[in-house]
Amino acid sequence: MEKGKTKMVLTQYAVKYAVHIITKHFGNLVAKVCECLLRKGALTLPNIVRFTELNPSNVKNCLLVLIQHNCVQAFVLEEAGTFGDGPKVNTQYIALFDNIIHRVRFSKFLMIVSKDLGQESVALLEGLLQHGRLTLQQMLDRAESSQNENAALAPDEVRETLLKLVAAHYVERCPAPQPVIAMPTEEESAAKRRASKSAKIIEERETLEQRVVAASIPGEVARFSFTTDVGPDSHEENEDDFSSLIIGEKRKRDAVESDKGLGATDEQTVLWRVSFEEFARRLRHKACIENVRARLDDGAATVLAAMLEASRSEENKLKTEKSVPLSLNSIYEEVIKSEAGRNMTIDRVSASLVQLGSPPFVREFDESYSVDFKHIIELAQNHEVESVVLKRYGRDAYRMFRLLLKAGRLLETDKIADSTFVEKKDAPKILYKLWKDEYLHMEKLVVTGARQAQFLLWKVNKRTLWEHVLDEMFHAALNLNQRLAYELEQEKELLSLPSDKRVGELNDRFNRIRKVRLVLESSQIQLDDAVLLFHYF
Structure with a gap:
């Protein structure tokens, strides 16, 4: 989730779809616990037991499975005490909706890695996708016991492959098992209530899920740090640490109840997982490139792809609506690295940048160019909804809807009909149908005078419509x-x-x-x- 973006309110079908995915992958019992968290929000263990009516042992096991597969995050909520008491703390669990939905994209993740790093990396990534979290030692054990001799990797190859995946940010260290989240103080809450509406604090405030995720993720350096140097005692087992459990159960319980391994470098204790954020960023780049290709041409798409590749190593790429500024020369250097760009001259690249600047997909400032992600995505979203309207309601409705979408304001029925060449007797019926199906917002305007008249005004409310379309x-x-x-x-x-x-x-x-x-x-x-x-x- 990008910083600053409003978290989507989970609609009924969003929850049903997520529960279906969990049911398909882990069965009904785990899905029941997950559904409880999706519908109720963050809960303590006793409350999950109460709402699901399952016995505590089953609930604990289900939570371990969900945490192991990055679908639930445990955290400690710290609240101020009363009457001079110290702060109150309790462990709660919250479902990570995005991570649950990402499970249907595993094949896309594997295709990205296959193209970028090769089949050895795919084999290692498959293990992480299948098991959720693994230590390096467990990856080595999997490689050693592999039935496929062609796919089996030697220990040094496993380490080298994991290093490549971490360096490319496809794999990361697992987050803190139980980050501490402090409730806002009375002064902070009062400041938010007093804040100006124009500041959009209410609209852009972080949800609890976003706060928990942000608190649990290590810093950028630690998150993608790969160290296998170990001390003389690093391979010793702690007999008190659930020694009777199998490896998988111990790994899951550690994820819930211990944070010992977070800063460790021992290949037996550091847990690794797939970085969903990085794969989502790569998929966003791919979507932007394909949308530009469809609207302009292959040359413009090649230049855009080069700009995204050149800025890939910069920090906080997902947290901005524009890429880092690049000069024409640095863009050209990246363009000619690709097979599609080797036949392009610098003049052709410059002409493509002019093309990209007219929608604008790329913005120029002080002889530097940056990608405007927001504009590319907005146009792609508009096109997607317009195509739905065209297929479902016909060409007249499509023209009227497109006019209102571009106008961004209230328009009267007759003006819409005149502008789109739709029969005036048909326009109200079409607009009413779109309004009834929640594609349009309607307001009534009553004009008083010698004769009282009523006008119907229509507009597209993009925020509510986008939520409705997403639920569909x-x-x-x-x-x-x-x-x-x-x-x-x-x-x-x-x-x-x-x-x-x-x-x-x-x-x-x-x-x-x-x-x-x-x-x-x-x-x-x-x-x-x-x-x-x-x-x-």
């Missing part, structure tokens, strides 16, 4: 997932048959289910691209 997307994603699960369940026996036994009608049924699966999975990927556009970018 989560609903559609849930339906696609359920449909795919149903189809595969119906043909479970057929899919398990060896190929030599699938003849005649059985082969026809197999080909049908294969086509259905391809269509549904392709639709899931495309829909998730749209979800990213509205939720994470």
